[in-house]
Amino acid sequence: EAQVTQNPRYLITVTGKKLTVTCSQNMNHEYMSWYRQDPGLGLRQIYYSMNVEVTDKGDVPEGYKVSRKEKRNFPLILESPSPNQTSLYFCASTYLGSGTGVYNEQFFGPGTRLTVL
Amino acid sequence: QKEVEQNSGPLSVPEGAIASLNCTYSDRGSQSFFWYRQYSGKSPELIMFIYSNGDKEDGRFTAQLNKASQYVSLLIRDSQPSDSATYLCAVNEDYQAGTALIFGKGTTLSVSS
Numbered sequence: 001e002a003q004v005t006q007n008p009r010y011l012i013t014v015t016g017k018k019l020t021v022t023c024s025q026n027m028n029h030e031y032m033s034w035y036r037q038d039p040g041l042g043l044r045q046i047y048y049s050m051n052v053e054v055t056d057k058g059d060v061p062e063g064y065k066v067s068r069k070e071k072r073n074f075p076l077i078l079e080s081p082s083p084n085q086t087s088l089y090f091c092a093s094t095y096l097g098s099g100t101g102v103y104n105e106q107f108f109g110p111g112t113r114l115t116v117l
Numbered sequence: 118q119k120e121v122e123q124n125s126g127p128l129s130v131p132e133g134a135i136a137s138l139n140c141t142y143s144d145r146g147s148q149s150f151f152w153y154r155q156y157s158g159k160s161p162e163l164i165m166f167i168y169s170n171g172d173k174e175d176g177r178f179t180a181q182l183n184k185a186s187q188y189v190s191l192l193i194r195d196s197q198p199s200d201s202a203t204y205l206c207a208v209n210e211d212y213q214a215g216t217a218l219i220f221g222k223g224t225t226l227s228v229s230s
Binding site: 033040041042043044048058088089094104105106107108109110111113 | 121149151158159160161162163166203209217218220221222223
């Protein structure tokens with residue numbers, strides 16, 4: 001089954017304790033992205049990656065790191081989490097090809113609900 | 118700053134009615150347009166995409182695109198209570214150039230039985 005997986009799905013942690021949220025896709029997509037979603041603010045992009053070893057900042061990158069060492073994996077790292085990073089996080093992936101019938105829709109993971117105390 | 122605007126709602130319609138959701142975007146270079154449905158606490162799921170001016174129908178859903186007016190809409194016919202969700206409009210300029218999918222903040226739809 002084609003899917004994007006995220007782990008953990010729920011996490012409660014304390015300020016300053018480093019954490020990693022994993023993201024993996026099995027569709028051989030080049031493009032992967034991390035979003036956070038907060039009430040009233042919608043989906044905001046944190047980081048994205050066009051391919052292995054190619055990453056770039058989105059709209060709200062402060063306090064986050066990413067890496068793309070393998071095509072299928074795109075972990076999100078919070079080196080020193082703070083309460084303002086409490087949010088619902090989504091990973092997504094997209095096929096970057098072109099041609100008839102290709103519309104580059106994003107496929108989303110199930111989400112990770114993070115609470116930082 | 119590229120923007121996608123949607124009315125936050127809630128949009129309330131009775132069961133069986135037509136729900137009309139609207140979206141405007143700021144970047145004339147946008148090429149692809151998507152409607153996602155998101156239930157509370159769940160991930161967005163794609164329900165429609167459109168890239169040419171005009172209408173595109175898929176079951177009870179019709180997407181309408183007017184690039185000259187920079188306007189996208191989603192019509193849901195015969196609305197059902199299960200359609201109650203937040204609908205996100207998203208536009209894309211060109212992934213190959215490294216541009217991102219830009220999302221609106223979503224419109225909450227409530228269908229009453």
